[in-house]
Amino acid sequence: ECDTQEKINFEVRMREGICRLLAVSTQKEQLLRAVKSLMVCNARIRAYRAQLQGRKGEPGPGSTGEQSSENGTKDRMACRAKVAISDIRIPLMWKGSDHFSKKEKSQRYAVFCLFRMGAEVFDTEVTVVDEAVTDICFENVTIFDEASPDFQVKVEVYSCCTEESLYITNTPKKLAKKLKTSLSKATGKKLKAALEEDSTEPLLPADPVIHGAKYSLLAYTTLGLESADDNFRTHNLTITGNEESSFWLPLYGNMCCRLVVQPSCMARDMMAGFLNHQQMVGGLTSWRRLYCVLRGGKLLCYYSPEEIEAKMEPALTVSINKETRIRAVDKDSKRRAHNFSVINPVAGEGVTQRFAADSRDELHQWMEAFWQHFYDLSQWKHCCEELMKIEIMSPRKPPLFLTKEATSVYHDMS
Template identity: 80%
Template sequence: QEKMNFEIRIREGICKLLTVSTQKDQLLQAVKNLMVCNARIRAYRAELQNQREEPVSYIRIPLMWKGSEHFNNKEKSQRYAVFCLFRMGAEVFDTEVAIVDKAITDICFENVTIFDEAGPDFQVKVEVYSCCTEESLYIANTPKKLVKKLKTSLSKATGKKLKATLQEDDTDSILLSDPIIHGAKYSLLAYTTLGLESAEDGFRTHNLTITGNEESSFWLPLYGNMCCRLVAQPSCMARDMMAGFLNQQIGNVTGWRRLYCVLRGGKLFCYYSPEEIEAKVEPALTVSINKDTRIRSVDKDSKKRTNNFSVTNPVSGEAATQLFATDSREELHKWMEAFWQHFYDLSQWKHCCEELMKIEIMSPRKPPLFLTKEATSVYHDMSKWDLSFQVAG
């Protein structure tokens, strides 16, 4: 609710700015910000009604101009303002506005966005919006006296609208219609949705659903796909899910050693002390904890130790078993619950738990192709593109 109220206040400020804006760039940015505010308000309202927990984005989208348009274009071409929205549950993020003309071969966004607290059923919706910047501004070509009157009228009308909006908020109704701003209308150009099946540590090509056609004012010639790197980083792979001292049996029944053990990323890492972890010392023992592992409590072992459990993994067709003991029955229950939860998390996140996917904060730059060769055959060799989109949680 606090986030929604904040966006409503931001929206009020943007609407006031729109009534006095005459510069094209300022107008385009303001209308884009207004759309983002509206998207967030809608998402927050939905979140309040149905609380759900839902994952960084770098994106480059190739364009497919005709040869006569791109290579032989001597006249000033139309320019387009483009930005992306990323949605997941109640979280909505945006990119900066990119200005595109026929000299541009791909649309690049350098933003890095991280969605936190995602579940294995996450859905990231990517929406690409565009606006032709060559449409004339009505206000820009209007006499100064009429401009002043228009500004006053718009200000009063917008103020009344906003006042009505805030009053209606008490009845759980928010006015989200955008004010009509001539010369700055963004339209949905393309979109796609990415989920767990799209996540891997390498790049893949994903289809875009394109809206509109060549007759649309916001139309840009997209390939119809984008090459993406979707990174999912489950908590069980990146964080310690359980940690504490365990006693491990060595040699024979009477031989035990005390180890500080950490359950993380499908492994049980065993150290002689917690300080070894900070010092980045190699663990004394590493035991696999995966779908092939069998863990069971052992009640009838040693008279001195009744809080035992065994960890069995298949090794070269045989079973390798490690025996551990906790200091109390309560500790045994905690460890067993942590193991079962870990098994469940691994099964839900599937291939994302095979190894830790790293989140790259810095986005990859354009490949050398664009720096060393003329763009004469770039559309005929998609393997040369280094396009990326990264999502992580």
């Protein structure tokens, strides 16, 4: 809760700085970026406050707890994942006469995207488009670090016509102060108290009014687990406004992007330690000691941890997926045999690999890790078939009003 409050305080300070910048800005490019930043700050403050209010209504720690069960599903929580959205292309549907006329001067629009997931809010750079541009393109890679399998990323596209004249009116005083002075003293105080009762901060001052730099919601969509793919996919957009709106752009109603989901169970070691592996040599049973790592639907077995650092191939790889069956054989402590078998179907027959832990506690730790892994795989579904890669591109910041050519979805769809 303290961490969330600190985030709110930070955004409030950022907001105050942006308002001061707006008061002295004269350049159109600077104003458009500052107004966008102000919108992002406000969105984050609202999201953090909603998170705080939600926590106040949650049951306290200890009232409900995560419990393991024999089949590994009761009250179990799936691992978290990184969700990355990138390479956004939004095709425009200009009339042929508009796009091919090559006018020297046409209306320009500043456009950016806002991404929301829970209390996290991210944005893209502002890009400017006109009738010579066939696709709105955003090169940003936006990453959400703590997504659950039921995540929802709301993508909002905002636009603003940049041809309108820009001027700033005075920043209004605090809304609460206005209420207090415009109404009777007693009524104003009561209303001010009611407005601030459930708020974590006093009421924020109203935004400066920048005529000619007002962004409006142009289109939006929501992406979830079913939308995740290592390749580009097309998603439907819900378009707001119409041709009479000053911010309106002729969208096809589609958006292309990559939505990559990287569950922790695919990218990190979920369990690691030494196990003894049974093998047959010349018809005789022998055991070899291996350092085993559970990750990405596989049990990777090395002779030592140093082999992992040296990026050597594992001595043995055993699949751990929905077809796998694991049986524990917890014998008495006198014989010191804490075995388990991993059985995978191969060509219609079960292939068994037998392992032994050093102690009963270690056996239980491994079994718990397997049950959790099975549950994670079941919840993250197709995202666990193969590790999706998140490509981080170096940030580029070209001048806002520089029109650039891009690979065109428009021409592909025409």
